[in-house]
Amino acid sequence: MAAVAPRIHDVPDDVLAAIDFCYEQGWTDGLPVVPPEVGRVKAMLAADARPAETVIAHHPATGLDLSLHAAAVNAVMAGCLPAHFPVLVAAYEAMNRPEFNFHGSTASTGGSAPLIVVSGPITDEIGMNADVNLFGPGNRANAAIGRAVRLILRNVFQMLPGISDKSTQGNPGKYSFCIAERSRGNPWPLLCEAQGYPQGTSSVTAFAGGGFCNVENHGGNTPEQILGSVADAMANYGCITLGQSVVILAPEHMRILADAGWTREQAQDCLFTLAKRSVEGMKSVGKFRDREYDRQHDDKAHGLVEAGFVHRGLGPSDILITMGGGDAGGHSCFIPSWSRGRSSLMQHAAITPSPTPSPQS
Amino acid sequence: MQLYSPMSTTPKRKAFRAPALASLDGARIGVLENGKLNAEEMLHEVTQLFVERHGCTVRLLKSKSNASAPAPSNTIVALAQDVDFLVTGLGD
Numbered sequence: 001m002a003a004v005a006p007r008i009h010d011v012p013d014d015v016l017a018a019i020d021f022c023y024e025q026g027w028t029d030g031l032p033v034v035p036p037e038v039g040r041v042k043a044m045l046a047a048d049a050r051p052a053e054t055v056i057a058h059h060p061a062t063g064l065d066l067s068l069h070a071a072a073v074n075a076v077m078a079g080c081l082p083a084h085f086p087v088l089v090a091a092y093e094a095m096n097r098p099e100f101n102f103h104g105s106t107a108s109t110g111g112s113a114p115l116i117v118v119s120g121p122i123t124d125e126i127g128m129n130a131d132v133n134l135f136g137p138g139n140r141a142n143a144a145i146g147r148a149v150r151l152i153l154r155n156v157f158q159m160l161p162g163i164s165d166k167s168t169q170g171n172p173g174k175y176s177f178c179i180a181e182r183s184r185g186n187p188w189p190l191l192c193e194a195q196g197y198p199q200g201t202s203s204v205t206a207f208a209g210g211g212f213c214n215v216e217n218h219g220g221n222t223p224e225q226i227l228g229s230v231a232d233a234m235a236n237y238g239c240i241t242l243g244q245s246v247v248i249l250a251p252e253h254m255r256i257l258a259d260a261g262w263t264r265e266q267a268q269d270c271l272f273t274l275a276k277r278s279v280e281g282m283k284s285v286g287k288f289r290d291r292e293y294d295r296q297h298d299d300k301a302h303g304l305v306e307a308g309f310v311h312r313g314l315g316p317s318d319i320l321i322t323m324g325g326g327d328a329g330g331h332s333c334f335i336p337s338w339s340r341g342r343s344s345l346m347q348h349a350a351i352t353p354s355p356t357p358s359p360q361s
Numbered sequence: 362m363q364l365y366s367p368m369s370t371t372p373k374r375k376a377f378r379a380p381a382l383a384s385l386d387g388a389r390i391g392v393l394e395n396g397k398l399n400a401e402e403m404l405h406e407v408t409q410l411f412v413e414r415h416g417c418t419v420r421l422l423k424s425k426s427n428a429s430a431p432a433p434s435n436t437i438v439a440l441a442q443d444v445d446f447l448v449t450g451l452g453d
Binding site for chain 1: 362363364365366367368369370371372373374396398427428429430431
């Protein structure tokens, strides 16, 4: 169906009044937004060479489309610079795949938020944070890109809290949930490389994240000890499902794995092997379902699946692991997936650079 | 100052309701369960009420592999060809 022309509102030449106008329209996440002034939106759109009406995502439940124009409006409101726009566009191109199911992951009582992991040279080019206070505040690119993802769900796709977003408790990532993968000191191939993109191409990975679980371990000195504590978090009774996982290892923890010569694949195998609960244990908390067990243990089961146990995920490749955070501290994290099953699978997409260089923050 | 609206510019899709059945008596029921815990049991109870009260027959039970995604179109087509109405709902 052909899109209609974007609507323009005339408001007084007063920024504070314009911010109030945005509140009155119901366009915000509760925090003030940058008024989407026409000139700023056009500057944002210049960061993508395609026509403004190009559709980059579609919402099956409502039939609503996300055009580059609407993405640019929300990017301005979130505080993005034009240099950030290609990351936002790629995030939605990944989220638009049916396997990601952004409708379900947003509408569900599960309360997930799209975690956006940015990998490759663009992270430095646009000044993203992969270091200290990785998931915290303080960096414009991280905060604004993640916020723009959420504002689009609200304003374009009408996923409104309490109406079409029925999250029981939600999670703080529903304001913004975007990080950069740390390349400095990372002993493993970057995600964009592991995902098979050409050298120099950056990528985004989108994951419907159900929250944030800190994994503290200051005493472990072997990969098994470090990953044992991560696996325990992954397999806690509140979190264990057949869903996927994201694990961001702190540099201190990663050094222990690197010094022992461990690869990403070894770490994935270790976590998948250890992150499990017995059938009896699952029954004891009322979470055992034979349908899920049968799926994990069918004739296509991964070789590390152990009879009598429910593992987290279907195999080691369901666990994304990389490094992020500051040099000091034995604090890694595990981010559980939304849903008890396989209703949303993480997706990645290449980031297409802006046609003209844009100033960074 | 001129501000762009951040909403989608896609025109609203027109939705139409199917015409109501003239009578439930003797109608054929399809069941679409979403795969969640107790969904099948709950829907079975509901359909039994139609069987008892209206002499309906349960013709087809289809399951979704993804509770939060739309049913595949071939599932809907198969149901539509063989039933007069469909019972679905969230089990949890």
